[in-house]
Amino acid sequence: MAESSLSLRLARTWRSFIKPSVCNRCLQTRRTLATQTTASQGQRDADLEESSSLAGPPSAASRANDFDPLRIAKSRKRQLVPSRYQFRSPKYYRGPLHPHQPPPPSDPASREFVPGPFSSPRLEQAYHNIIAPDFMTMCYQHTPPGFRPSQKGPRLRPWLGDSPYFQNRPLRGPRGGDVLRLLRKPITFRNIPMIERVTLHAYVKSALTSGSSFIHVAGMALQAITNQRVVIHEARTNEASWGLIKGKTVSMTTDLKGEDMYHFLGKMINVVLPRIKDWNGVRATTGDNSGNLTFGLDPEAVAAFPEIETNYDAYPGKMIPGLHVTIHTTATCDKDARLLLQQIGIPFYGKVVD
Amino acid sequence: MASALRPVLRPTHLPSLPTSTTTTTYICQSCRHARLLRRPKRPYTFTQLVTLSDGSAFTLRTTSPVPVYRSTRDTRNSPLWNPSSKELLNVEDDEAGRLAGFRARFGTGFDTAKDGKKEVDTESNNASSVPASSTATRSKSLEEPKFEDEQNTFEEDDMNLLDLISSFGQENAQQDSQTSEPKKGGKK
Numbered sequence: 410m411a412e413s414s415l416s417l418r419l420a421r422t423w424r425s426f427i428k429p430s431v432c433n434r435c436l437q438t439r440r441t442l443a444t445q446t447t448a449s450q451g452q453r454d455a456d457l458e459e460s461s462s463l464a465g466p467p468s469a470a471s472r473a474n475d476f477d478p479l480r481i482a483k484s485r486k487r488q489l490v491p492s493r494y495q496f497r498s499p500k501y502y503r504g505p506l507h508p509h510q511p512p513p514p515s516d517p518a519s520r521e522f523v524p525g526p527f528s529s530p531r532l533e534q535a536y537h538n539i540i541a542p543d544f545m546t547m548c549y550q551h552t553p554p555g556f557r558p559s560q561k562g563p564r565l566r567p568w569l570g571d572s573p574y575f576q577n578r579p580l581r582g583p584r585g586g587d588v589l590r591l592l593r594k595p596i597t598f599r600n601i602p603m604i605e606r607v608t609l610h611a612y613v614k615s616a617l618t619s620g621s622s623f624i625h626v627a628g629m630a631l632q633a634i635t636n637q638r639v640v641i642h643e644a645r646t647n648e649a650s651w652g653l654i655k656g657k658t659v660s661m662t663t664d665l666k667g668e669d670m671y672h673f674l675g676k677m678i679n680v681v682l683p684r685i686k687d688w689n690g691v692r693a694t695t696g697d698n699s700g701n702l703t704f705g706l707d708p709e710a711v712a713a714f715p716e717i718e719t720n721y722d723a724y725p726g727k728m729i730p731g732l733h734v735t736i737h738t739t740a741t742c743d744k745d746a747r748l749l750l751q752q753i754g755i756p757f758y759g760k761v762v763d
Numbered sequence: 764m765a766s767a768l769r770p771v772l773r774p775t776h777l778p779s780l781p782t783s784t785t786t787t788t789y790i791c792q793s794c795r796h797a798r799l800l801r802r803p804k805r806p807y808t809f810t811q812l813v814t815l816s817d818g819s820a821f822t823l824r825t826t827s828p829v830p831v832y833r834s835t836r837d838t839r840n841s842p843l844w845n846p847s848s849k850e851l852l853n854v855e856d857d858e859a860g861r862l863a864g865f866r867a868r869f870g871t872g873f874d875t876a877k878d879g880k881k882e883v884d885t886e887s888n889n890a891s892s893v894p895a896s897s898t899a900t901r902s903k904s905l906e907e908p909k910f911e912d913e914q915n916t917f918e919e920d921d922m923n924l925l926d927l928i929s930s931f932g933q934e935n936a937q938q939d940s941q942t943s944e945p946k947k948g949g950k951k
Binding site: 498499500501502503504511519520521523527528530531537541542545598601632633636637638668669672675676678679680682683684688689690715716719720754756 | 768795797798799800801802803804805806808810811813815821822823824825826827829832834836837838840841843844
């Protein structure tokens, strides 16, 4: 070992003796004080460019002919490093002025990208093929040609009177209350109500008194049912009568949209709701007057979901939560929303209030 | 808004499209520090075939790895969803009249009030057989009065009272056939 390294070192020193430290070409271009005079007298300076900068760049056609990426790629001896051809989204968003910007979440290269949809749910197909045309037909209201609906007054009333304080005052609210209800427009092919999203909400009361295990179990149950992670919520205020403590985790929600929503609804309506004992439907008075209906599922009903039922032993029996299911529709009144949900298969009972 | 009747080539909602509700992390607008872009957590989903009780089937994306789910109770055999179907209604078919006969003999006022007319008919049919058995039981009871029978006096009175209350509207029908005697004997 020692000998070989010594010989190597010797060879190196020998080479450096033979070869000058400056290459031949460099020697030619190198100017010294001695060469300067001859250069100024005889040949032109090599540093000076032949063409003037005023002539402009070479034409686009010639550049296009010269451009040969294949040749460049073939002349490359080694493979490019992955960072040269693979885009990697930055792990952190460093503000709008940073040069390395993350792609939008809809881009598959983005870290926030969620692929899908992977299937077309049965309920969605039923909606587009059966329910929506039926709904439009049922809600059709014929007006003879030349019919003009009676003009209604403005919903926000001006302030009438001589008072100088009425000048530039914001308009008055509608009669009989301050709430400006949504307008119901006649149903046409472009505003047939559809289900927008479904919100599941579980208020886990026992988490306040007996530890966080209730929260964990409820979260796993909800995730199993909905195919989505839950969002947990803390109590915002102290409420002594309910045992609420500000900042404590008490509830969780899941917002379902698109594919997940249709799968959840189809599963719930076809399999779970018929198994509830002594259930005669959703109360017809439910709703918030703008087309969002809510009903509740008790823990027994939640345990009847096929995902929980097949794996029932994994969930401590007393810890399975009850649920509030809110179905948000694009209908602007509860009547339309109820009609839509009835077509989808949710039964209603009781007095109807519109 | 809804474009329900148009074919959905580009769905309005994609799971990857940013929405204010789906972001779990709090986005601070005025923050100067680098914000971590979290990868969304999604549970693994399987495709499951759900077979309803009438044999119709559809696929579902679920978190449960069971490939085929057969339901025994669903919208196809629940009376709430099939109000007009005869099979699902909980009506007993009593062609031979045996249930009615039993009810006529041993039923309380609650049951008899339900179908009084039927009871009358069946009782007249069974009249021959009923007294014999009733007399037999009576003689037995006369031979050896049991402890239970002695204690049951209050309950007997109570039942009679109940019968009296329930048969308030049906007195005429009862008087016509005069068949209250074997019934009481059978009650015991």
